[in-house]
Amino acid sequence: MTASPASRRAGILVPLFSIPSSRSWGIGEIADLEHIAQWLDAAGQRVLQLLPINEMPPDERSPYSALSAMAIDPQFISMGGVEDFDAIGGEAALPAADRARLDAARSSDTIDYATIRPLKLDVLRRAFACFRAQECRNRSARFAEFKAFCEDQAWWLEDYALFRALHARYDERPWMEWPAPLRDREADALQSARAELADAVTFRQYLQWLAAVQWARVRSRTGRVQLFGDLPFMVSTDSADVWARQDEFRLDVSVGVPPDAFSDTGQDWGLPAYRWDVFAARDFDWLRHRARRNADLYRGYRIDHLVGFYRTYFREKSGQGAGFTPPDESSQQALGEKVLMTFREAGAEIIAEDLGTVPDFVRGSLTRLGVPGYKVLRWERYWDEAGQPFRDPAEYASLAVATSGTHDTEPMAVWWEQASLDERAAVLMIPSIRDRLDETSRASALQHQEFSQAIRSALLESLYSSRADLLLLPIQDVFGWRDRINQPATVSDGNWTWRLPWPSDTLSAQPEAVAVARELRDLSERYGRA
Numbered sequence: 113m114t115a116s117p118a119s120r121r122a123g124i125l126v127p128l129f130s131i132p133s134s135r136s137w138g139i140g141e142i143a144d145l146e147h148i149a150q151w152l153d154a155a156g157q158r159v160l161q162l163l164p165i166n167e168m169p170p171d172e173r174s175p176y177s178a179l180s181a182m183a184i185d186p187q188f189i190s191m192g193g194v195e196d197f198d199a200i201g202g203e204a205a206l207p208a209a210d211r212a213r214l215d216a217a218r219s220s221d222t223i224d225y226a227t228i229r230p231l232k233l234d235v236l237r238r239a240f241a242c243f244r245a246q247e248c249r250n251r252s253a254r255f256a257e258f259k260a261f262c263e264d265q266a267w268w269l270e271d272y273a274l275f276r277a278l279h280a281r282y283d284e285r286p287w288m289e290w291p292a293p294l295r296d297r298e299a300d301a302l303q304s305a306r307a308e309l310a311d312a313v314t315f316r317q318y319l320q321w322l323a324a325v326q327w328a329r330v331r332s333r334t335g336r337v338q339l340f341g342d343l344p345f346m347v348s349t350d351s352a353d354v355w356a357r358q359d360e361f362r363l364d365v366s367v368g369v370p371p372d373a374f375s376d377t378g379q380d381w382g383l384p385a386y387r388w389d390v391f392a393a394r395d396f397d398w399l400r401h402r403a404r405r406n407a408d409l410y411r412g413y414r415i416d417h418l419v420g421f422y423r424t425y426f427r428e429k430s431g432q433g434a435g436f437t438p439p440d441e442s443s444q445q446a447l448g449e450k451v452l453m454t455f456r457e458a459g460a461e462i463i464a465e466d467l468g469t470v471p472d473f474v475r476g477s478l479t480r481l482g483v484p485g486y487k488v489l490r491w492e493r494y495w496d497e498a499g500q501p502f503r504d505p506a507e508y509a510s511l512a513v514a515t516s517g518t519h520d521t522e523p524m525a526v527w528w529e530q531a532s533l534d535e536r537a538a539v540l541m542i543p544s545i546r547d548r549l550d551e552t553s554r555a556s557a558l559q560h561q562e563f564s565q566a567i568r569s570a571l572l573e574s575l576y577s578s579r580a581d582l583l584l585l586p587i588q589d590v591f592g593w594r595d596r597i598n599q600p601a602t603v604s605d606g607n608w609t610w611r612l613p614w615p616s617d618t619l620s621a622q623p624e625a626v627a628v629a630r631e632l633r634d635l636s637e638r639y640g641r642a
Contacts, residue, residue, distance in 0.1 A: 122576065122583040122632070122641040123159025123340070124152060124590065125519065127175070127597060128188055129223055130610055133617040135192050138217030138228050140616070142326040143190035147616040149334040154620065155629035156636030161340045161414065161584050163519060163597075167276075169350070170284055173225060173608040174598070176344050176416070179276065180352045182268040182405050184323040186236060187229055193326050195254070196239035199246065210235070222609040236322075240315050261321045268401060269317055275352035277312035278305060286350035297355070327409060338411035340463075343402065343455075345417035346383040357398060360390045365426040370434070372469045378425075379601075385426045388437060388447060396454050403458035412461030415452075418485070419470045422448030422477070445477055452481055463513050463582065467491070479511065487512045487580060489571070490527055493538075502542045505578035514580035516571065516589045519597045523588040524571060525563040526596075533558065544574040568592045569631075576635040583641060587612075591628055 131140035131148045145160070152160055166178035167185040191197050206214065210231060217227045247255040262269060275287070282290055293301035306313060331339060346367055347353050354361050361384040368380040391399065406413050415421070423436040423444040438444050455462050464478055466485035478485050492503040508514055516524045528536065540546055540554050548570040549557070557567055572590065575583055588595055598607045612619075619625040636642040 120581050120639070120641045121158040121338075122585070122636050123157050123161055123338075124155075124587050125161040125515075125584050126587040126612075127163040127519070127608075128165055129163075129175075129608070130587075130597070131612055131616040132218075132223075134615040135190075135617070136218070136615075137191060137214060137232055138220060139187060139223050139225075140611070141190040142184075142188050142323065142330055143193055144616045145330045145339065146333045147619065149337040151616070151619040151625065151629060152337045153335055154633065156633035156642040158336060158641070159338050159340055159412075159582070159584060160334070162342060164342045164344055165409075166344075169348075170229060175342075175608070177348050178344070178351060179279070179348070180268075180272050181344075181347045181402055183272050183276075183320055183352070184327065186319045186323065187225075187232060189232070189236065189319065189322050190326055191232065191235065193329075194236070194239050194322055196243040196247075197235065200238055200242050206235070221611075222606070223611055225609070236319060237315065240318050243318060244311075244314075257325075258318065258321050261324060262317050265320070265324075268405065269320060271356040272352040273313045273316040273320075274302065274306060274309070275355055276316040277309040280312065281309065287355045288350070297358070331409075339409070340461075341406055341410040341413035343406055343413050343415050345415075345420045346381070346386075349382075349384050353398065354384060360387050360394075360398060361385065362387055362426070364430070365428050367420070367424060367426050369468065370425050380427060385424055385437065388424075392450075396451065399451060399454050400457070403455045403460070406455075407458035407460040410460055412463065414463050414465055415455065416465050418448075418464040418466045418478075419468070419474055421451040422471075422474050441471070441473060444471075445473055448474065449477055449481060452478075452483060465518075467518070479509075482511065484511045484513050484580075484582060486518075487514050487578075488518065488521075489514070489516055489575060490521075499538070502538055504542050504544050505574050505580070506544050508578050508580045510579050510581050512580040513582045513584055514575050514578040515584050515586075516575060517586055519586065520600045522596060523586065523594055525568070525589075525592050525594050528563045528567060529561045531561075536561070539571075542574065544577055545570045548573055563592060565592070572631075573635060576639045576641065590632060591624070 126148065128140045128145070131144045132138060133141075133144045133147050136144055149160060164175040164178065165184055165188060166175065167180050167183040168175065168177060169179055203211070203214070213227050213231050217224045217231070246252070247258070278290065278294060279287070287295055294305060349363060363384050365385045366380050367383040367385050369378050371378040423438065425434070425436055427434040436444070438447055452462065462483055464483050464485045466475060466478065467488065475485060487505070487508045489502070489505060492508070493500045494503060505514055517527070521527070522530070531539070537558060540549070540557060546554070549566060553566045557564065575585065586597075595610050596606070597610055614622050614625065633642065
């Protein structure tokens with residue numbers, strides 16, 4: 113059954129990695145969702161929009177580059193909630209060197225993945241050794257719960273755990289470089305690997321069990337705040353999913369987007385393409401699995417690069433050609449609607465990231481299906497009219513997600529301060545913004561590029577008053593911060609490392625956070641979003 117969305121709501125976009133508490137190990141963890149949800153509830157917010165939480169390769173930071181479409185990254189496990197860690201003494205029993213590394217990760221202004229990941233994985237191995245020696249050997253109640261989890265989740269967990277054990281065995285090299293019998297999934301080779309790597313396979317299952325138990329616990333404690341996830345359009349070639357289903361993907365091409373008004377060359381993401389004919393022959397079973405997994409984790413989720421599920425742009429690696437699959441509009445529409453209905457069947461609410469170059473028929477299809485697309489204030493303009501005026505958020509359709517930006521865009525403060533005089537003047541002509549600023553404030557906003565408190569307040573109120581039923585704002589924009597989560601098409605130490613300036617369990621004691629919560633609650637109540 114499809115989940116029926118609530119009426120008007122507001123929420124905040126913030127990555128899980130960005131919300132560490134005072135007990136976390138230098139990165140936001142599953143238990144920290146309860147802390148941020150408490151602050152959101154006090155602020156009258158009803159949705160917490162996360163970025164993907166799937167397991168990444170050890171040297172990767174982007175949540176959109178994953179080893180699995182199903183597995184939760186073990187870096188998000190809250191060590192304070194692991195019974196086997198407590199059984200071996202917890203933090204108090206850490207060796208001095210590990211304690212120093214943990215202290216450094218906690219005190220860092222940004223997320224120190226190079227310290228956190230190996231430290232946490234090493235400690236989790238010690239916890240697993242305790243679990244195996246105590247719970248497994250004694251066939252305890254916890255062991256029974258673990259076995260039940262493995263059986264219930266076998267539909268994705270078995271392939272993933274073996275893949276992850278093999279990946280570690282071969283020094284984290286891509287599966288394409290493994291010995292041919294394992295690369296090609298020969299039955300005898302897989303059976304031998306399961307036997308030889310039994311402990312390593314069980315360890316990976318154990319990590320996912322810990323994460324699942326913690327996730328279920330925190331979902332029961334977020335109250336009125338709904339958890340929303342993010343479903344990436346594609347998984348990496350080097351992933352458990354592609355390794356297990358090689359005939360469902362084209363590995364000879366690379367997915368991206370074609371040249372457009374924003375790029376003369378387009379984008380090449382280095383990802384495989386779906387073999388839609390094979391998917392259809394199997395009734396889209398892998399996408400059904402993804403939908404089922406996301407429905408288990410979230411109340412709803414955002415579908416990244418929605419247009420790719422209607423028509424996927426690919427380039428042949430040989431350089432011989434490029435194009436869309438499917439190739440024609442009628443087939444594209446039929447495919448996209450089939451995929452969206454498949455996602456909906458699992459019961460979670462879906463919203464669609466339909467930004468960039470998107471054909472009109474795709475947005476018409478979304479409207480017919482009742483799936484809201486995005487309205488980003490800075491890009492919503494009447495492009496064919498003289499002066500290209502901005503659309504007033506009051507004119508957005510109710511079936512929409514209004515927002516000030518995404519995880520890839522510069523924060524609203526930076527956008528405003530880098531905007532041209534003409535662009536700022538056009539923003540100030542939006543009725544729902546113009547009417548909230550007196551003449552002095554408007555004149556000052558044109559004379560000075562500084563992102564003032566008056567401008568911030570007017571932009572926020574304009575978005576809260578929008579007709580769009582769902583409002584999702586990046587946390588940077590509600591505070592007026594200038595920090596970026598990610599800068600696309602760049603490789604930088606700053607990407608994906610931003611964290612809150614305070615521990616998430618202290619938000620209710622931070623004057624700035626308390627003031628912003630009060631402001632957001634007032635806006636939510638005033639415009640029917642509470």
